[in-house]
Amino acid sequence: MKNDLPDILHTARAIFDSLTPLATDCGRLCAGRCCQPMEGENTGMLLFPGEAAYYENLPGYVVKSTPAGELLTCSGACNREDRPLSCRLFPLLPVLRPDGVKVATDLRAKPVCPLARQGKSALLPEFVEAVRACGRLLAEDGEQRRFLVKLTNQQDDLKALRDQFGGGKRV
Ligand code: SF4
Ligand code: SF4
Known part of the structure; x- marks a missing residue:
């Protein structure tokens, strides 16, 4: 364990x-929308298994247990070294498919993030490859792998819902 983190x-x-999604600060495109809390909504960053302990005594963060998993809320500003993995991956996600780890645009990011609406081709290739490498690493650990399966299923459920109102392809 390092800093209460597996x-x-x-x-x-x-x-x-x-490594960030673009070589420049993408927050200038959108005034950092992904860091702004949405009023009245139960929003937050989904924590990976074992990640909640890191925030237990860290001022400015609250961890909530929800049916979707443990959600972290923040003040809208943070030290870069304290960013949870979900924020580092955003707006992408590693997903598990029968032929291995794939990189998907997080469907939950699309309403918020202009980069997510453009897709992976708009992002720094090194960032996309880093998300794949991260997914491969996590898939080697049983608990993290199960969490990736859960994230993959959530994305597929969102995709199925979205398909009721329009097109889109599975990643
Ligand atoms: S919403 Fe997207 S473009 Fe804006 S800061 Fe977040 S990742 Fe960058
Ligand atoms: S932890 Fe940092 S990067 Fe993540 S949403 Fe909060 S301010 Fe943004």
């Missing part, structure tokens, strides 16, 4: 210490 999450988070 070693595998410490390694996964470190992949993104100096």
Whole structure:
């Protein structure tokens, strides 16, 4: 454990210490919308298994248990080293398919993030590859792998719902 974080999450988070979706600060495109709380909505960043303990005594963060999993809410500003893995991956996600780990645009990001609406091709290729590497690392651990399966199923459920109102392809 490092800083109350399982070693595998410490390694996964470190992949993104100096990697972001664009070479420039994408927050300038949208005034950092993904960091702004949405009033009246039960929003937050989904924590990976074992990640909640990192925030237990860290001022400015609250962890809530919800049916979707443990959600972290923040003040809308943070130290970069404290960002949870979900924020580092955003707006992408590693998903598990029968032929291995794939990189998907997080469907939950599309209403918020202009990059998510453009898709992976708009992002830094190194960032996309880092998300794949992160997914492969997590898939080697039983608990993290089960969580990736859950995330994949959530994305498929969202996709099925979206398909009732329009097109779209599974990643
Ligand atoms: S919403 Fe998208 S474009 Fe805006 S800061 Fe977040 S990741 Fe970058
Ligand atoms: S933890 Fe940091 S990066 Fe994540 S939503 Fe909060 S302010 Fe944004």
